Amino acid sequence: MTETPPFQQLLTMTDLLVPAAVRAAATLGIADHIAAGATTAAEIAHRAGSAPDVTGTLLRYLVEIKILETGPGGEYALTPLGDPLRSDHPQSVRQVLRNDGMIGSITLSLLRLDHTVRTGRPGYAAEFGRDYWDAVNTDPAFAAEWREQGEAADQLDKQVLRWDAGKIISEYDWSGVDSFIDVGGHLGSLTMALVRAHPHLHGTLLDLQNVSAEAGRRFARSDVAERVTAVQGSFFDPLPTGKDVYLLSAILADWSDDEAVLILKRCREAAGATGKVLVADIAMPVSGPGSELQLRSMMPAPTRTAEDIERLGAEAGLRVSWRGPATAVRTLIEFTAH
Ligand SMILES: C[S@@+](CC[C@H](N)C(=O)[O-])C[C@H]1O[C@@H](n2cnc3c(N)ncnc32)[C@H](O)[C@@H]1O
Structure with a gap:
């Protein structure tokens, strides 16, 4: 058996398609729309407010990577792997994967690790044009998320x-x-x-x-x-x-x-x-250079x-x-x- 050439291994290692597709699904709330009864590309795109043709392509790709499956009539359904993308799943990961969420967006700092290594500064500002705390505090888009966090914190305060x-x-x-x-x-x-x-x-x-x-x-x-x-x-x-x-x-x-x-x-x-x-x-x-790089990309x-x-x-x-x-x-x- 011939070994995969190094250039091919490098391209495979660095492929962003799977993370980008799963994050797009989390950001658009695809799993929630399916759980709420939308099962065709048109219905899902309508609820997500997204472009129907590319939404269809995304859904077919999510089937390929086993986040979704299709029923006998071609209707989309969540697999057990895709289930935690639902907002109401007990181990929901939607919030941490949303590109537009408070937690999900800070992970994107890693995409600008070059900036962090060059300057010692977090990658967030290089990617989004202002620092993280400024963005989540002044952008009204985050106000609802703060409110949810406040309500969740009320429940946790006894801990x-x-x-x-x-x-x-x-x-x-x-x-x-x-x-x-x-x-x-x-x-x-x-x-x-x-x-x-x-x-x-x-x-x-x-x-x-x-x-x-x-x-x-x-x-x-x-x-x-x-x-x-x-x-x-x-x-x-x-x-x-x-x-x-x-x-x-x-x-x-x-x-x-x-x-x-x-x-x-x-x-x-x-x-x-x-x-x-x-x-x-x-x-x-810190448990090694990998975890240190992750932290340094953020702070x-x-x-x-x-x-x-x-x-x-x-x-x-x-x-x-x-x-x-x-x-x-x-x-x-x-x-x-x-
Ligand atoms: C890591 S949290 C620490 C929160 C809290 N003191 C604790 O012990 O958990 C950092 C806090 O600093 C706030 N912050 C960031 N920039 C700030 C600024 N320029 N002035 C005041 N607060 C700021 C953030 O909004 C956030 O609530």
């Missing part, structure tokens, strides 16, 4: 916080603190967990447009509505002053050293002489150590006033301006 975030609540001495601001606080799970665990605390969450709006809705319907507030703002701009603690949880990994120093400086300026800056950053587990600094964070703090004019217990994935360091 343990991820990435050792519980350490922020249990290891830091919150007894002398009245107010804190959760800078880049996302959907507010940590803000609410903090005030629930420490009933004397008052929390403000600051984040960009879509997220802060959704966090505000979550706060309003929560049991701690009186003690939490969401505000819209950027941590690259001057921050609200006068809080006792400026908390940065899982923020700096998304930014280069220069940007991280600017964020820390903004916290230092707002904290003034009496406030504290509490950095609880994450270090992502500039996925694996900073406590020493790295302390160096950035010093550059921002901050001094370490307390070192919390670091875990494999989480550092916990309190800084003070003087």
Whole structure:
């Protein structure tokens, strides 16, 4: 038997057709349309709002790769392999494969790995023209997805916080603190967990447009509505002053050293002489060059150590006033301006 020539092996290795076709199916909701009773190319294209001729070609290709099958009358049906593309499947992968979804779109950063390797910067901006957090926060197309995430987060809040975030609540001495601001606080799970665990605390969450709006809705319907507030703002701009603690949880990994120093400086300026800056950053587990490339395509600094964070703090004019217990994935360091 003749071995496949290397050039052919390379072309096979790098073929984008299968991922592109499955992602197109996920993006257009093909599996949902079939599950809802559309079984011809025309019906599926009508529901998907797509071009009927190419939709037909896509459907025939999905049959070839065993995502779909056809019945006796040529009607399309999902195979067991295609089933998890349904939005309501218990192990649904639709959201992570949608090119236009919050999670699905960031994976496309990998297509611009050349840009990441050349510049050290995430690939998202090179592909989409602006950085990821800016896109998902300012584009109204993502507002519905944030709302769904907010509702899903309401269900998950009784569970343990991820990435050792519980350490922020249990290891830091919150007894002398009245107010804190959760800078880049996302959907507010940590803000609410903090005030629930420490009933004397008052929390403000600051984040960009879509997220802060959704966090505000979550706060309003929560049991701690009186003690939490969401505000819209950027941590690259001057921050609200006068809080006792400026908390940065899982923020700096998304930014280069220069940007991280600017964020820390903004916290230092707002904290003034009496406030504290509490950095609880994450270090992502890396299992080899492949996983590191995947992370680097999305964020500039996925694996900073406590020493790295302390160096950035010093550059921002901050001094370490307390070192919390670091875990494999989480550092916990309190800084003070003087
Ligand atoms: C990785 S999440 C961290 C969320 C949260 N602090 C936690 O511990 O899970 C990063 C957050 O930073 C927010 N963010 C990104 N750019 C921002 C900016 N310029 N100003 C404020 N928040 C920003 C994002 O919207 C997102 O909610």
